[in-house]
Amino acid sequence: MSKNLVLIGFMGVGKGTIARALMKETGLVGVDCDDLIESMENRKVKAIFEAEGEEYFRALEKKTAKWLEKSVKNTLISTGGGFYKVKNLHKIGKVIYLKSSFEGILERIKSSANSEKKLAKRPLLSDMNKAKALFDERDPLYKEKADIIINVENKSIDEIIKNILQEIK
Incomplete structure (x- = not known):
């Protein structure tokens, strides 16, 4: 395969988890966009949101997307929930939407071993009504x-990996 795979989906859907499992299965190298941004800024996503706001963070995503397009090949790319908005998404690679209901995502987070930590690091999940509205807004955009x-x-995870591998062959 000579193209990147780009995982998109709502926060908490399991993009990082699936990426790690897919890397083991395929031998691909993986990068996480939020990790790249945290390294670039030398601070956590939550701290960036709190200090600079969402608009600043989205500008960092655009910068990251440009770098990925120019510099990264044969790589599995796990994105943040809003990364789908970057204009060059399809130039980066084949886009795979990991889809779940909002309730399914919350259940997944709550049933994980470190659920408190997972909820705390997602600033947009602090208000469930706003988060649900955001999910409803984004779901058709992810599909698109x-x-x-x-x-x-x-x-x-094994079933999901099997489905992805069938689709990308």
Whole structure:
């Protein structure tokens, strides 16, 4: 495969978890956009949001997207929930939307071993009504951007990986 795979989806859907499992299965190298931004800024995403606001963070995502397009090949890229908005998304690679219901995502987070930490690091999940409205707004946009849609709800990681591998062959 000579193209990047770009995982998109709502925060907490499991993009990082799926990326790590897919890396093991395929031997691809992986990068996480939020990790790249945190390294670039030398601070956590939550701290960036609190100090500079969402607009500043989205500008960092655009900068990251430009770098990915120019510099990264044959890589699995896990994105933040709002990364789908970058204009060059399809120039970066094949876009895979990991889809779940809002309730399914909350259940996934709550059932994880470090659920408190996972909720705390997602500033946009601090208000559940706003988060649900954001999910409802983004879901059709994720579908629109996706080359491949993988339903991850109530599926094991192995099932999800198998579905992705079938779709990308």
